[in-house]
Amino acid sequence: MPKNRRAIASRQQKLAQIAASWLLLFAILTTTIIPSSVGAQDERVTVRLDGRSVFRVSAVEKTDAEARARQIERRMNRLLENPAAIAAPQIETTRADRAERVITIAGVPVVTVTPTDAQDNLTTVNALATQWSQAINIALKQASGRRLSPWGRFVAEVQASIATAFGRLLESAIAIIPRAIASGLVIGLFWAIAATVRWLMRIIFRHIVEDLTVENLIKQVAYYAVWTLGVIVALDAFGFDPRTVATGLGLTGLALGFALKDILSNFVSGILILILRPFELGDQIVVGETEGSVERIELRATQLRTYDGRVVLVPNAEVFTSRIINNTDAPIRRSSVELFIGYDSNLQKVVNVVTDAAQSAAGVLAEPRVSVRIRELGQDDVAIEVRFWTDSRRSDFVATTSAVRMAIVGALKHAGIGLPDPDVRILVPRYSDKWQDALGVGNSSQSHNSES
Incomplete structure (x- = not known):
């Protein structure tokens, strides 16, 4: 599960x-x-009048197709403000470019037909101008018929807005x-x-x-x-x-x-970690305050599993810039155990007993051999440090250290060497007020205060 x-x-x-x-x-x-x-890309955009499609236009020079279509729609809607003034469309040649054609209504230019439009529609400029003029004429007549009365104009405007919105949505969806x-x-x-x-x-x-x-x-x-x-x-x-x-x-x-500097920093750090390889999968490392086994090295973070079973994701930027302790880069690792011996003990005998006990403990390597050092001379006892080498894996390291402690304690007891047991103990009475009254400590202090 x-x-x-x-x-x-x-x-x-x-x-x-x-x-x-x-x-x-x-x-x-x-x-x-x-x-x-x-x-x-400038794909063609549909020109609509009252939500109904009239024709499609492309982009020209600095004007994209969307802006051009909306401009043509605004011009036709302005013509519908005065339906009586609407006349049949006329096709004229522009003075600036003889290859272009302008469709006008009552002298008002509605749309300019360019060679680009003709190429996009796979026809000539004249043929395309004729098609667009006929489409504009039909669309304006139908729109004018829907606006013969004020109420009809209101309904037509509402329907046009709704139909245009849905038409554009459908066109975009398609x-x-x-x-x-x-x-x-x-x-x-x-x-x-x-x-x-x-x-x-x-x-x-x-x-x-x-x-x-x-x-x-x-x-x-x-x-x-x-x-x-x-x-x-x-x-x-x-x-x-x-x-x-x-x-x-x-x-x-x-x-x-x-x-995205943090994301990019983690990404680059992940690549450098995978290339430089300061540690490998399965190594047991210490990064900052986190210690555990390396399970995954991804491009964003390094996944560690702590010794209590939790998963920690450390950002690669933090891993790459931090001080890393790799406990398993070498196959063996040194550990130490500290104990305290009284001054009345034979130190040479203690050293020999502790050395033999630690060397015989399960998991301790024969080479390098166990070494014992007098680390400190305390006020009441002597501090002794026992150093030994074992497997660098965390489980073996901890288990071996525990086995060495057990072996040392057992050997000292078997040799009759006692561990420190201070004779001086501080006893704190349970009812301090009663003891002070019984000894007269409180009364003497009060009389001394009154005399002063």
């Missing part, structure tokens, strides 16, 4: 990381990249939803590819690479490389130019660097 919970928690953590990454990417695209990409589905399918495909690549590399490197840290580095680099490729393909499927996206990221890199 605990394994299932840990698996579920790990899966939820991974999903949360993926969701956070996508939210961050969406925020970047929304604020910086999407506007420039849309402006670069354009975006297929791309979003395609982008989601691409992401799902590359997620499966990334998971498969990581699984295959785990199987392959299990028989080739013995270093788990190197295996972890290669797996993560390959995994995120596939994900990066998948994001690029998904953006292309959504309709963005990857070069435009790269340009947008480059232009906003400085601002994102300041905003």
